[in-house]
Amino acid sequence: MRLNSGKRSINTITVIFLILMMCVPLSGIRAQHSVENESNSRKPWTRWWWMGNAVDSIGIRYNLEMLAKAGIGGVEITPIYGVKGQEGNTIPYLSDEWIAMLNFTLKIADSLHMGVDMTLGTGWPYGGPQVEPEFAARKLIGVKTILDKGQSFKAAVGDSVEKGRPMKLLGIYAYGKSGSYIDLTSEIKNSKLKFKAKKEAYVLYKVYEALTGQQVKRAAPGSEGYTVDHYSKAALEDYVEPFDEAFSKLDGSLRSVFNDSYEVYGTDFTPLFLTEFEKRRGYDLKPHLNIIFEKRDDPESNRILGDYRETISDLLLEEFDRPWTAWANEHQLKSRLQAHGSPGNLIDLYAAADIPECETFGSMPYDIPGLRREAANIRPGDADPAMLKFSSSAAHISGKPLVSSETFTWLREHFMTALSQCKPEVEDLFLNGINHVFLHGSTYSPPSAQWPGWKFYASVNFNYNNSIWEHADGLFSYIENCQQYLQQGTPDNEVLLYYPVYDTWNSFLKGNTFFQFKIHSLDEWLLDTSFYTINRALMDEGYGVDFISDRFTQTLRFENDRILTPGGEYQAMVIPACQYIPLETLQKLLELKSQGARIIFKDYPGSVPGFHDYKVREGKLKELLKDLKVSGDPIASLKNNAIYGEPMVQSGLKFIRRDLDGEKIYFIVNHTGINVEEVTLKEKVSYVSIYDPLTGKEGQAMVIENGGGTTLKLNIAPGESYFLKTSERPVAATWAYAEANDYDFYSLDGPWKLQFRTGGPDLPPNAELDTLKTWTLVNKEAESFSGMVEYTTTIDLPESAPLWELDLGIVRESAKVWINGKYAGMLWSVPFRLKTDLFKKGVNEVKIQIVNLPANRIRALELRGEEWKIFHEINMVNKDYQKFDAAPWDLTPSGLLGPVVVKPLKRSY
DSSP states (O other): OOOOOOOOOOOHHHHHHHHTTTTTTTTTHHHHHHHHHGGGSSEEEEEEEEEEOOHHHHHHHHHHHHHHHTOOOEEEEEOOOOOOTGGEEETTTTTTHHHHHHHHHHHHHHHOEEEEEEEESSSBSSSSTTOOOGOOOOOEEEEEEEOOOOEEEEEEEOEETTEEOOOOOOOOOOETTTSSSEGGGGBBBTTEEEOOSSSSSSSEEEEEEEEOOOBBBBBOOOOOBBBBOOOHHHHHHHHHHHHHHTTOSSSSOOOEEEEEOOOSSSSSTTTTHHHHHHHHHHOSSSSGHHHHHOOOOSHHHHHHHHHHHHHHHHHIIIIHHHHHHHHHHTTTHHHHHHOTTTOOOHHHHHHHHSEEEEEEESOOOOTTTOOOOGGGOOOOOOOHHHHHHHHHHHHHTTTTOEEEEEETTTTTTTOOOOOHHHHHHHHHHTTTOOEEEEEEEEEEEOSOTTTTOOOOOOOOOTTSSSSSGGGGGHHHHHHHHHHHHHSSSSOOOEEEEEEHHHHTTTOOGOOOOOOOOOGHHHHTTTTSSSHHHHHHHHTTOOOOEEEHHHHHHTTOETTTEEEEOOEESSSEEEEEEBBOOHHHHHHHHHHHHHTTTTTTEEEOOBBSSSSSSSSHHHHHHHHHHHOOOOOOOOHHHHHHTTTOOOGGGGOOEEEEEEEETEEEEEEOOSSSEEEEEEEEEEESEEEEEEOOOTTTTTTEOOOOEETTTTEEEEETTTOEEEEEEEESSSOOSOOOOEEOOOOOOOOOOOOEEEEEEESSSSSOOOOOEOOOOGGGGOOOOGGGGGEEEEEEEEEEESOOSEEEEEBEEESSSSSEEETEEEEEEEOSSOOEEEEEEESSSEEEEEEEEEEOOOOHHHHHHHHEEEOOOBSSOOOOBBBBBBBBOTTTTTOOOOEEEOOOOOEEEEEOO
């Protein structure tokens, strides 16, 4: 084990740090942290990129204060590559000075009631200078020699070198044309082998284990090195040694350690693999290695491939992920894991962590009117509900209360993401079980850095240098309001859906032993499956669904008419059509079924997976299937068993439901293009309260009995969302039902006075508009302006009303509104409307502060030839990973575009 842990001499930064440390309120910090750990998880957290570890105490304090002020609950420290010109300020990772900065971060975060996580390394995946070659990621290599009958082989045999990397000889094996096998390894004498193909032709394979050679991606300076072997507990224990020492020096408390998405490539071997394979799969792999190397595509060969892939999955889970969580827990830390991309069963791997974490990447399509999705600015998204559910299902069935997400990665092109475009994306996460959002992300940027500050190449970059930061607290408050409900109670899904991973493992898959279950290649392993089709059908019928693996199936119990997992209870379990199912899984399912559990098979499984004694096991499986009745239509079977979905989905609404001591919490969202005026719940309840997470308003719903269910009045416009909570008792206030007539409105036609308040590069002169238009047309200086502009006008209303609706029309990009000098609210999402009682009969003054995107400012900066892309390694790329260049962009519309109207509202119920 080795580590670059050099130290810098004491300098001005260190002196400032020591002075500021004396100013931090220390009393009660540790106790406060433990108390706040639960409540601050309701707020959004953010990945916090430390570029080159060029951080100091002034910048740390300033960045954290800005994040906390905006509503961020915690940070995850991820050191990466550096900034040009900052090489002298680089702090070696895990050095005493680095630990001092981490301790300072912990103390400042505690004083701000924030939490701190950190990745266990720099960049990703795990690796670095402490990874010696013996503990680095490995692969299996076979070097082929063909011998005709009667031909002799005489050559030096031993360790070798591939692309400058050593290869260790494991053995040499002969495979006869008739199917015979000879282990020639013991025949090697003095590094030489003599062999004659006397009886038949042979193929000889010299088999080596070799390093993949993969290095840590985006590593911090001095932290470059090999990726660690993820199938070896010994390699993990060696890897964490520097953290054992470093964490012993912490003055405060980290909450958790993080492991990013599995981007360890081509590693299909570990030194103990052959031994583990035989122990786990019941036969020696060496007589079949020729099948692996030759990539044969036939049923028996694919069974061997399946055994190989299952062994990789077992080792990743049992020799790395579970021991990693155990190590974290021994240090009083939680573990947070992104399992996607792993070469294994995602359900088991996610469940190995205290906090499973999924990821969204790119932009998803929505039918919401006014939600812009310009093709030039987007990267198609991967937030398929089924993919998201692997992480939340793992949490639900294992009893983990938090499910996190890496959120908004590559949501739009740099400088092109509006807050309004974030809302439906994060809602889809909530709807699929995520309740602990991590932004991707915020880059540490010192206060002295010139605009646009330090930037990470794949993030929206939620920080104070981004003009949308002015109103970002609106988005963060919305996320917090949602998560305070979504972290209450327990998941309340009706159906378990068995995930038949062996259908993938026992497929050819181009003959690769190493197959990754990646979010970017769902067509390879997910989309064209019965599992995926049934999941979609169940969700379309309004069923809540969680996935379950073979391992967790073995933990199931049946009690009180419910199927129980370690973390929850379900009314039924559905088995999709599958070719392969382990004999033990089928036996367990039939045992539960015999006890009365509703176990619904769509079709008969075809066979058992794997190679060892498969014909014997297949015979036992067929014997078990003799008395099994299959459904053919699982949804019809569910309904025949009086298990129904939520009828609200028929109107296009999406939902997720939780149980809180018998009361139900619903999160409902309208991502369609039409208004929905009623919501129907499948259960009959006495009272339902409505909560608007956008405004914080709450009230009792008007409930209409409808036979066995409950219908309530609630007008949900496209883009809107609400929480519903059932109860046996009403809340104090009733929901403020009000509606407007489409023909009854008043236009705010202007003139509008414009004052450029904050932003840059410079403040343009004030202006007056007779007609609303993009402020880029107001004057030349306004073309490149990014920031906040104040619009003021008056309107003479000829009538009074108890409530009014103000509709701003098109807003580029977010707004705060004052009416007659009083604050009316923030509008940052579609639809840009608010209800208010601040309008009066007569003359009313309306003031609207609009914030735009930073796109025009960065465009102007590049047109002037001013270089801001000053980062090492990947520097800045666009959404297509090409060189970033904003100079060719068209001007982005900015400001209040309208039309702006105000409508009197009348109580409707």
